[in-house]
Amino acid sequence: MPLSEHEQRLLEQMERALYAEDPKFASSLRGRDPRSNFRRRIVLAVIGMIVGVVLLMTGLVAKIIPVSVLGFLMMLAAAFFAVTSYRGLNSAARLGVVDGGGAVRRPQQPAARRPRDHRGLMERLEERWNRRRDENGR
Numbered sequence: 001m002p003l004s005e006h007e008q009r010l011l012e013q014m015e016r017a018l019y020a021e022d023p024k025f026a027s028s029l030r031g032r033d034p035r036s037n038f039r040r041r042i043v044l045a046v047i048g049m050i051v052g053v054v055l056l057m058t059g060l061v062a063k064i065i066p067v068s069v070l071g072f073l074m075m076l077a078a079a080f081f082a083v084t085s086y087r088g089l090n091s092a093a094r095l096g097v098v099d100g101g102g103a104v105r106r107p108q109q110p111a112a113r114r115p116r117d118h119r120g121l122m123e124r125l126e127e128r129w130n131r132r133r134d135e136n137g138r
Contacts, residue, residue, distance in 0.1 A: 041085035048078030 003011065019026040055071025058064075 038085055038088070042082055045078045045082035045085065048081065049075055052076075052078060 015026070052071045052073075052075030055074060056068050057071070059066070059068030059071055
């Protein structure tokens with residue numbers, strides 16, 4: 001339920017008073033933009049991927065199998081790190097993002113959502129099978 005204008009003004013006044021009274025505490029409560037965290041994590045993942053490729057190639061050229069395996073595992077870990085970071089960014093976007101002023105921006109909700117089908121997979125497949133069988137006249 002959205003706040004009324006009066007409630008929003010009161011909340012903003014309370015935030016300003018808190019920030020004026022204890023700016024260090026207010027900035028710790030404010031939160032961070034998940035996009036900056038995502039960028040940092042992606043840079044780390046790319047660096048990890050590059051180091052993994054270097055280790056893999058070094059191990060292959062020097063014919064040291066454990067170094068190659070370590071490089072491959074490092075590349076795998078970097079890819080996993082990047083994917084989990086991307087998923088975290090998407091979940092933050094669904095929940096709302098804290099902007100620089102500390103206000104939560106909610107994403108626009110779609111006008112109409114398609115109702116989810118809560119039946120099991122087997123029930124849906126069985127229904128589809130029966131429909132096809134009935135359409136073929138059997």
